[in-house]
Amino acid sequence: MQAARDHGLSWPIVATAFTLMQRALPTEPGQVAVLGIGEIRRGKPRWTFDEVTGSWTTTADRWHVGFCDLTGGQGLLAQVEGRGGGQLAAATPRHLAPAGPSRRD
Template sequence: MVQAARDFEVSWPVANTAAAAAAAAAAALPKDTPSVTHLGIDETRHGKARFRLVEAPDGGEIWEVVADRWDVGQVDLVGGAGLLGQVEGRTAASVSAWIGAQARQWRAGVQVVAIDMCTVFKAAVRDSLPHVSTWWPQILAAITTGVTNTASEGINRAIKTDAFIFTRIYANPL
């Protein structure tokens, strides 16, 4: 715990409280990931990245990432299971590792993966779930309407709501 506090440059009580909260959250997760047919993958940014100076293989010094500023969440889009998992780092390797840690039967049950236009997620899905179709709501909205980027936000929400029969009207009014 002391080393974690040093790495993140926080006091021991702060590190201990964070570790206790993480342990409680992990205990609340089901032992096995619930089966899904429609998987959603998206990133969330929090805080800033943390680095430390370490010795490089050539004897010099390089910066090593201690804490990434990105987390990637995996969610059940239609079954009601909600958040299935979360991994640190917005890399194909981290997403592929989470998918690979799931049971073979779970991976075989996934039919569709919805991602944003992020090649990292596309690579992870292509490598880990080659049998699924990848769905990009933004591209569908652009094809359907001919409108892209900021102008299509309301249209994207309407298409997602129509496709998955859910909405958060209070948070995303059209």
């Protein structure tokens, strides 16, 4: 709402424009020539003490990894919670997965 006020627009107009633009987006992005990957910490880490092992463990991974198209203008392609390789591989959308032999041709 603040962004609308900063530009002298009413929030209903901005919300309507956003909804119309969202409907125009493709369901799956096109080819990506240069893939950008960035991570961001979301909030503070939360810890719990495990009495069995006598150690602290995180209750939630507060890292998010974003994938974006750096040169094609498609913007943010996906956002995945977590930063481990297994989490990224399991949550990576099909169109961002490494190309197999059939997709490379």
